Structures are given as C-alpha cells and as structure tokens.
C-alpha cells in the first residue's frame with residue numbers, strides 16, 4: 226500500500242465518501258501548496274484540544290466556556306429536541322424558530338439492531354430525561370427559582386430524517402422513553418412527519434424546517 230492508498234483509506238471513513246471520492250481528495254491535496262497542507266494538518270491536530278463537548282446536549286462547541294444553548298438564560302425549558310448529529314442541530318438552530326433544549330443522539334438506530342447502546346446515546350438520553358422530569362428540591366422558606374430547569378419538561382421533539390432508519394429511531398426512542406414520559410404526561414412529537422420522504426435534515430432550508438416544526442405531531 227503506498228501513501229496515496231493509505232491517505233485514501235482515512236478519507237473513506239468520512240461519512241458518505243466512497244473509494245473514488247477518497248482518492249480525489251488525495252489528488253486534490255497533492256495539487257495544493259505546502260502552506261495549505263500545513264494549516265490543514267495543524268487544524269486536524271488541534272481539533273480535539275480547542276473543541277469541547279457539552280455534557281448536557283453532547284454537541285461540540287468552541288466557545289465560550291459553557292454551551293450557550295444549554296446554559297442560556299433565554300432557553301425555553303419545557304422542550305427538548307433530539308437530533309441525530311451536530312450538523313442537524315446547526316440546521317435547526319439556523320432556522321431560528323426553536324428556542325428549547327437540544328440533545329445530540331449520536332446516530333440512528335440500525336433496523337437490525339444488535340449493539341444499539343454502544344452506537345447511540347440512548348442511556349445518556351434516558352438519564353437526561355429522568356433528570357429533567359424530577360422537580361428540583363425547594364428549600365423551606367425560599368422562593369422556587371424560575372431558573373430551575375428540572376421538572377419543567379413538557380415536550381420531547383424527535384427530529385430525525387424522513388428515512389426508514391430515521392423512522393425506526395423515532396419508534397425506538399418512543400418505546401424506550403414511554404415508561405418515563407407516559408406517567409408524567411410528557412408529549413412526544415416528531416418532526417419527520419412534516420418533512421417529505423428522504424429529506425435530510427441538515428440540507429433542509431429554513432422554511433422547510435419551520436414548517437416541519439410547526440406541523441410536528
């Protein structure tokens with residue numbers, strides 16, 4: 226295996242990249258000047274140093290110190306929206322009409338499932354919802370603080386792509402969460418029903434996402 230093959234192997238692991246595209250990337254790099262390659266490789270080297278992962282929603286972010294989606298004073302604490310991946314979250318955030326919490330699920334549940342728990346954040350999601358459903362203890366004699374997040378959850382919105390695997394993930398999460406959400410009377414709605422079949426969330430435009438949000442059921 227020569228260096229071209231070796232590098233192409235790395236690119237093949239990227240989402241949606243096949244063998245031919247992987248090799249095109251390698252030849253593209255060969256055509257660039259040394260400073261481009263230098264900047265690219267130092268960017269790759271430092272990516273994990275500068276970027277943090279939020280312990281609440283699991284998204285990646287660079288600044289500030291705390292994730293500004295989870296710790297914003299303006300967040301609507303009665304909703305949580307669950308997406309497959311960071312790029313879907315970005316698309317919904319850009320659309321600008323959703324102001325609740327987010328949660329990055331980390332993947333879709335394979336239809337023939339074997340090791341779901343290690344592939345996606347189902348355990349983390351269950352823990353998160355449990356926490357959000359438990360009212361925070363209020364100290365005797367103190368006013369309940371309006372900034373308390375716990376116990377305010379009213380709706381869980383599942384926002385997966387309108388594909389068989391997205392649909393399957395939707396069903397899987399509903400089934401897993403229902404012992405928690407049914408007794409607490411928490412609504413679970415799906416965004417996918419407002420999207421046309423095959424729609425990838427991350428490539429949807431603002432009005433498609435706005436409509437899907439409005440028509441969630």
Ligand SMILES: [Zn+2]
Nearest residue numbers: 279282292295
């Ligand atoms: Zn966060």
